[in-house]
Amino acid sequence: GNSVTQMEGPVTLSEEAFLTINCTYTATGYPSLFWYVQYPGEGLQLLLKATKADDKGSNKGFEATYRKETTSFHLEKGSVQVSDSAVYFCALRTNTGFQKLVFGTGTRLLVSP
Amino acid sequence: SQTIHQWPATLVQPVGSPLSLECTVEGTSNPNLYWYRQAAGRGLQLLFYSVGIGQISSEVPQNLSASRPQDRQFILSSKKLLLSDSGFYLCAWSVRAGTYEQYFGPGTRLTVT
Numbered sequence: 001g002n003s004v005t006q007m008e009g010p011v012t013l014s015e016e017a018f019l020t021i022n023c024t025y026t027a028t029g030y031p032s033l034f035w036y037v038q039y040p041g042e043g044l045q046l047l048l049k050a051t052k053a054d055d056k057g058s059n060k061g062f063e064a065t066y067r068k069e070t071t072s073f074h075l076e077k078g079s080v081q082v083s084d085s086a087v088y089f090c091a092l093r094t095n096t097g098f099q100k101l102v103f104g105t106g107t108r109l110l111v112s113p
Numbered sequence: 114s115q116t117i118h119q120w121p122a123t124l125v126q127p128v129g130s131p132l133s134l135e136c137t138v139e140g141t142s143n144p145n146l147y148w149y150r151q152a153a154g155r156g157l158q159l160l161f162y163s164v165g166i167g168q169i170s171s172e173v174p175q176n177l178s179a180s181r182p183q184d185r186q187f188i189l190s191s192k193k194l195l196l197s198d199s200g201f202y203l204c205a206w207s208v209r210a211g212t213y214e215q216y217f218g219p220g221t222r223l224t225v226t
Contacts, residue, residue, distance in 0.1 A: 034214070043119075043203055043217035044157075089156065100147075101215055105156035 002027045004090050006104035013080055013111050021075040021107045023064075023090035031092040033057075033066055033073040034101070038087045047075075047088070080111045115140035119204050119218040126225055132177075132191040134221050136204030139185065144206040146187040147215060148179055151201040163187060164209070199225045 007022040025031065032051045036044040048057030053068035062077045073090060090104040116139045126132060138144055148160040159172045161179035169179050176195060180188045187204055201222050205215040 036217075041220075041222075043220045044205075046214055046216070049214065100159060100162060103157040 002031070002092060002094050002102045004092055004102055004104035006088075006090050006107050009087075009106075009108040011107060011109045013109070015082055015111055015113050016079045017111075019075070019077040019080045019084075019109065021088055021090075021109070023073045023075065023104060025071050025073065025090075025092050027071075027092055027094060027102075029095045030068075031094055033064070034091045034093065035062070035064055035073070035075050036089040036091060036103075038089065038106070040086070044089065080109070082111045082113055085109055085111045115206075115216065117204060117206055117216060117218040119202075119221050121221060122219065123222045124224070126194050126223065128196055128225055129193050132189070132194050132198070132223070134189040134202055134204075134223075136187040136189075136218055137185055138187075138206045141185070141206070141208070143184060143209055145209060146181060147205040147207075148187065148189050149203040149205065151203060151220075153200070157203065161189070194225045196225050199223055 003026045005024050034049045035047040037047045038044045048059040050057040050066035053066050056065045064073050064075045066073055087106045087108045089106045091101045093101050118137050120135055146163045149157045150160055151157050161169055161171055163169050163181045166181055166184055177191050201220050203220045204218040207215045
């Protein structure tokens with residue numbers, strides 16, 4: 001079946017540190033991949049996406065590259081800020097049947113000043 | 114622009130009581146609609162989705178139900194709440210064609226006591 005695996009958190013970093021949150025997936029065919037962010041007490045916001053292999057999604061300094069050979073979509077940011085503290089969800093959208101999202105369990109990021 | 118509303122924002126209900134959560138979308142027509150639950154410290158679980166008025170698909174058998182009485186209205190209900198129904202309930206919408214990105218509402222925090 002289709003699934004997404006994320007690194008367990010929390011990830012604790014100091015401000016201006018480099019961030020990587022790992023995400024790998026299992027899917028039939030060629031899914032689209034997404035990163036969503038959830039700030040405390042809020043719903044999810046789409047952060048970035050990639051729809052085919054080797055695509056790079058980017059937004060607000062965050063980047064992720066769709067790697068088909070390693071079935072990965074790792075999230076990176078060169079210099080995190082305190083305001084980046086949130087829970088990050090990796091997700092895939094299947095291309096067969098009803099095209100619903102499959103989410104990972106989320107990774108909490110805590111950035112200290 | 115499109116907006117999605119959920120209410121109430123917070124709800125505390127006793128075990129065995131009924132439940133009704135409402136979600137409405139503005140600024141779009143014929144959206145796909147979704148209900149997710151996020152239990153404490155866990156990822157998102159898709160509960161129901163709908164591709165049109167009166168069309169509901171259930172992902173997880175449980176004591177919850179969903180209805181779509183109008184094109185942009187999605188309701189989550191229960192006749193008798195269980196303790197295990199506590200969680201953060203998120204409504205989302207997507208367009209019928211294209212990239213199928215999902216856009217989330219602010220969520221409802223439900224505590225069953």
